Amino acid sequence: MGKSKRKKTRKYKLNTSLMLSILAIIISLGQLIFTMPFVLKQFEKVELKATEIEFSKVKNLDVLNTSFIIMNTGENTADNVELQIRTFNEDKVIFNPDIFELIKGDNTSAPVKNLIYKCEAIVPNEKVRVYIKSSYTNYLDFYSIDTLEYEKPISLPEYQYGPTIIYLKHSLGKVNIRRKDSLLLKEVVY
Numbered sequence: 001m002g003k004s005k006r007k008k009t010r011k012y013k014l015n016t017s018l019m020l021s022i023l024a025i026i027i028s029l030g031q032l033i034f035t036m037p038f039v040l041k042q043f044e045k046v047e048l049k050a051t052e053i054e055f056s057k058v059k060n061l062d063v064l065n066t067s068f069i070i071m072n073t074g075e076n077t078a079d080n081v082e083l084q085i086r087t088f089n090e091d092k093v094i095f096n097p098d099i100f101e102l103i104k105g106d107n108t109s110a111p112v113k114n115l116i117y118k119c120e121a122i123v124p125n126e127k128v129r130v131y132i133k134s135s136y137t138n139y140l141d142f143y144s145i146d147t148l149e150y151e152k153p154i155s156l157p158e159y160q161y162g163p164t165i166i167y168l169k170h171s172l173g174k175v176n177i178r179r180k181d182s183l184l185l186k187e188v189v190y
Contacts, residue, residue: 145168
């Protein structure tokens with residue numbers, strides 16, 4: 001009788017070990033699945049959007065303004081937000097509010113440069129306006145355009161070298177950027 005009890009006890013321990021191993025694998029797979037960006041997007045509901053909103057020239061000045069708005073329309077904070085902007089060399093980039101920090105810039109002699117900015121977080125309902133101030137004359141020369149008429153749309157250049165947003169992303173993935181199909185220059189008086 002003593003031997004049969006040992007066999008039963010040994011089988012029971014083997015089954016318990018097997019069950020614990022299977023449970024550990026299931027938990028690990030669950031953790032892996034629920035930490036994937038696609039799945040997190042479904043639960044986190046971070047809705048970060050970027051939209052081009054303005055293309056204007058300052059009256060009587062050689063200043064061309066391009067602006068974008070980045071907003072979080074979701075229910076949760078967008079973390080580790082990264083933004084790449086392509087500008088002409090002399091362009092100035094301004095953020096309102098000033099929450100982005102330049103982390104990488106080009107130091108080349110090329111006429112355009114790529115700038116990468118980062119911010120820790122954009123909270124729900126927060127809006128960040130990105131202003132890019134360029135030289136109107138340099139813009140026309142670069143794209144070989146004679147002139148831009150106010151309130152008359154022209155098609156965008158085949159390749160948009162600047163000023164433009166190249167990409168926007170956060171910890172859960174890239175963000176779709178809404179761009180205009182054509183340029184409609186507006187006159188602004190300061």
